Amino acid sequence: MRIKTVATLGPKSLAKETMQAMVTCGVRIFRLNFSHGQAEDFAPTVGMIRELEQEMDLPLTIMGDLSGPKIRIDEVQDSPVNVEKHDRVSLGLPQARDKAPQSPFISLSVPELLQDLQEGMEVALSDGMLRFRVQEVIEPHTLFTLQAENAGLLSSHKGITFPGKDVPLAAMTDKDRADLEAGLDIGIDCFALSFVQSEKDIQDLRLAMQEHGHTVPIIAKLERARAVDRLDAILEQADGIMVARGDLGLECPLPQLPILQKQIIRACRHAQKFCIVATQMLLSMVQNPLPTRAETTDVANAIMDGADCVMLSEETAVGNYPVEAVCFIQEIAGQAESYLLERMQGPYRPKIEKNPAKYLAYSACLLADNTESIALACHSTSGTTARLLSSRRPAQPIYALTPDMGIIRLLNFYWGVRPKLTGCDLSNHLDRVETFVQECPLFLPGDRVVITSGQPTPGQQEKHTNQIKIYTK
Numbered sequence: 001m002r003i004k005t006v007a008t009l010g011p012k013s014l015a016k017e018t019m020q021a022m023v024t025c026g027v028r029i030f031r032l033n034f035s036h037g038q039a040e041d042f043a044p045t046v047g048m049i050r051e052l053e054q055e056m057d058l059p060l061t062i063m064g065d066l067s068g069p070k071i072r073i074d075e076v077q078d079s080p081v082n083v084e085k086h087d088r089v090s091l092g093l094p095q096a097r098d099k100a101p102q103s104p105f106i107s108l109s110v111p112e113l114l115q116d117l118q119e120g121m122e123v124a125l126s127d128g129m130l131r132f133r134v135q136e137v138i139e140p141h142t143l144f145t146l147q148a149e150n151a152g153l154l155s156s157h158k159g160i161t162f163p164g165k166d167v168p169l170a171a172m173t174d175k176d177r178a179d180l181e182a183g184l185d186i187g188i189d190c191f192a193l194s195f196v197q198s199e200k201d202i203q204d205l206r207l208a209m210q211e212h213g214h215t216v217p218i219i220a221k222l223e224r225a226r227a228v229d230r231l232d233a234i235l236e237q238a239d240g241i242m243v244a245r246g247d248l249g250l251e252c253p254l255p256q257l258p259i260l261q262k263q264i265i266r267a268c269r270h271a272q273k274f275c276i277v278a279t280q281m282l283l284s285m286v287q288n289p290l291p292t293r294a295e296t297t298d299v300a301n302a303i304m305d306g307a308d309c310v311m312l313s314e315e316t317a318v319g320n321y322p323v324e325a326v327c328f329i330q331e332i333a334g335q336a337e338s339y340l341l342e343r344m345q346g347p348y349r350p351k352i353e354k355n356p357a358k359y360l361a362y363s364a365c366l367l368a369d370n371t372e373s374i375a376l377a378c379h380s381t382s383g384t385t386a387r388l389l390s391s392r393r394p395a396q397p398i399y400a401l402t403p404d405m406g407i408i409r410l411l412n413f414y415w416g417v418r419p420k421l422t423g424c425d426l427s428n429h430l431d432r433v434e435t436f437v438q439e440c441p442l443f444l445p446g447d448r449v450v451i452t453s454g455q456p457t458p459g460q461q462e463k464h465t466n467q468i469k470i471y472t473k
Helices: 016-024 039-056 094-099 174-186 199-212 225-229 231-237 245-251 254-270 293-305 322-344 356-370 384-391 405-411 429-439
Strands: 004-008 027-033 061-065 081-083 088-092 105-107 122-125 130-139 143-148 152-154 190-193 218-222 240-244 274-278 309-312 375-379 398-402 417-421 448-453 467-472
Touching: 004 322, 016 027, 016 039, 016 322, 027 039, 039 061, 039 174, 061 174, 061 405, 088 094, 088 130, 094 105, 094 130, 130 152, 174 190, 174 199, 190 199, 199 218, 199 231, 218 225, 218 231, 225 231, 225 245, 231 240, 231 254, 240 245, 240 254, 245 254, 245 274, 254 274, 254 293, 293 309, 293 322, 309 322, 356 375, 356 384, 356 448, 356 467, 375 384, 375 429, 384 398, 384 417, 398 405, 398 429, 405 417, 429 448, 429 467
Parallel strands: 004 027, 004 309, 027 061, 061 190, 088 105, 190 218, 218 240, 240 274, 274 309, 375 398, 375 448, 398 417
Antiparallel strands: 081 152, 088 143, 122 130, 130 143, 448 467
C-alpha cells in the first residue's frame, strides 16, 4: 500500500505477537501515547519493536506522542450535575467561589486561561459535549457567568477548552520535557507535539532536543484554531503534521472540519511534508469486528484527499480487534488508492514556479508512466528527493536508498515510499541505486526503473538531484 498506517499501542496490543500481526498487515509506524504513562515505562515495548524490526527485516518507526497542556476543571460540588439548555453557571478561579452568583461553580486553577475572556466567547467542556457562552464578566480574569447552549452532565475533572481564543500556555510542559529526554534515551524515533499554536512551539522542542544532545523529527499536532491560521509557518519548522480532529473539532465549527482537513493535507503536500489524519477513523471497531459504513467512507476520503498516513488510536490501543482494524484500514486504502490514481490520470504537476527540484521529481514520475516502469528509485541522503517524488503521488512505488537509519524511519511516513538502507562502499550515488536495482529480487530481467540521483559537477559541488535515468535490468 502507498498510504501508511500508524497504530497506537496499548493494553490490547502490547504483546509481541499482536504487534507482529499488525506489521504483517501493513503497519510501519507505532505510536506510544505518553498521556497514559511515562516514557521510561515504554522501554520494554521499544525493545520488542526493535526485535521485530530485525526478525522481519522491515524498518519500523516509533513515534512518541507528548501529552501537552491538557487542561481540566477542578472538583464540581455534587458532581455530576445535570445542566439544561439556557441554565447559568459560574466559572472562575478557586478563590472566587464565594463570590459566584450562580451555582454550580466551575473552578479552574489555571489563571492564564481566564485572561481576556470576554462576553460572548465560547467555553466547551467534556470533549465539547457541553457548551457554554460567556454571558457576563463579573470580575475580569477571575469570575464569569456562563449560559449553557445545550443540555448535558457537568462532571469533575473534565477537559475545558476556549474555542477560538489564544491560550497563553507553552505546548511543552514539564512532563513533556521529562518524557522527551527519557524517550530519546530509550530510542524513540520522532515526537508528536500536542496543542501546537505557533512555530515557536516547534522551535522550543527542537532546542530541548539539542540541549539533550540528540535531535529527531517533530510532528506538529494541529488541535488549535490558531495553529491552522499559522500553518505555513509551522510547516517550515515541523517535519510533519497531524490533523488531530478530536481537539481541532472543539476549536472550530464541526461543519468546517472536513474542509480544514482537505486544506491542511493540500498544504502539507505542497510543502513536501507528510500529513497524518487521526481520531475516530474506525472507532466502532473498539467493540465491533466491522466498522460502520460512515467510517469506511471517512477513511477513504482522507486517503483521496491526499493524506500520507491514517492513524488508529483506541482501535488498536484498547479495542477488542486491533489486528482486524489494521487489516480493514489496509483494505479500504487499496480501494481508495486505485480510485485516486485513476482520477488523477498522472502525477501531480507542480505549481508554476522556479523550483527545479520539484520539476525534476515531476519529470521522473512522468517518465515512469511513459516508459511503463515498475518503480522509481533514488538515493536520498537527507530524504528530500524521496519527499519530492512522493509529493507528486506517482502510481509506481518509490524505493529510497539512504545510509542513515534515522532517515529510513522518517521516510516511513511518506506516501508510496519504501525506504531501504544502503551501505557506503560505493561512493557514487547512481552506482548505489543501480546496484540495488540489479540485485533486488523484486525486479525481474527486462523491468524498467526510473532512477533519480545527484552527482557533483564542476559548477555544482553539492550533491543535489540533477539527473534522471531509465534503467533496464
